[in-house]
Amino acid sequence: MSFANLVVNRFDKVGLVPCSVGGTKLSQWQKGEFLYEETVKRAKAAVASGGGSYQAVLWYQGESDTVDMVDASDYKRRLIKFFNDLRSDLQHPNLPIVQVALATGAGPYLDVVRKAQLETDLENVNCVDAMGLPLEPDGLHLTTSSQVRLGQMMVDAFLAIRPIPSSAKLFSGLSVLVLFPLFLL
Template identity: 60%
Template sequence: MSFANAVLANGSSLGAVGLVPCAIGGTKISQWGRGSFLYDQLVRRASAAVQGGGKIRAVLWYQGESDTVNKEDAELYKGRLERFFLDLRSDLQLPSIPIIQVPTDNLGYL
């Protein structure tokens, strides 16, 4: 909610701001790949949000700390994240949707 409130505070002419929560704490980017339960659930929720006339204007991505625990995951993170973003834009049929990535507190190997 703090994100939505900040957006509204900086541009109240936007009207209503809806959020489609899909967060699952402690997950790795590899768990969000196309075809996974988490990915499919995200796409289903986003698709349901637009059926009632809503419009997806951006994606807020706040994930990655779990990928800093082991060096291999950290080294593969960038490529996995880029693939996730490409797949998500494709599957939502929003090829140029902005994705706002929130940095994690623990950058570890990244």
């Protein structure tokens, strides 16, 4: 929510397209799968109804992929394919993407998934690292203050991809940000 508040407070019109489904694996977000197709449908509908344009995708997902070695080892390949397919289907080949590198995971392969996230190496993909942010006593979820800090880090990453003068308006019309798993708005 802190990301949304910071962006809305800074810019005139912002449309947020939540597509979050917690506890999912990246394989469920591949082209042809329900979650992927629904996301593309929602994103296109948001732009069509608001007359705006896509400005960024926020991607915060992967904890479930840390459980199984096959999912963890295929993560980087699937992530790159997902980002490329999404950009293609939204007809925006350089669509900025802000992704979060996990701080925790549900299984023993956290380091494998984190490495994939940190080394995606695609143009206009900025990775924000959640490692080191304080966790709740359950050892899995970020504290509220950590979530607020992460939101600020994501805004900073977004502005690093799309720098603008402070006196200029960012977009004309509605700006659409497509939001993904575990980043609930």
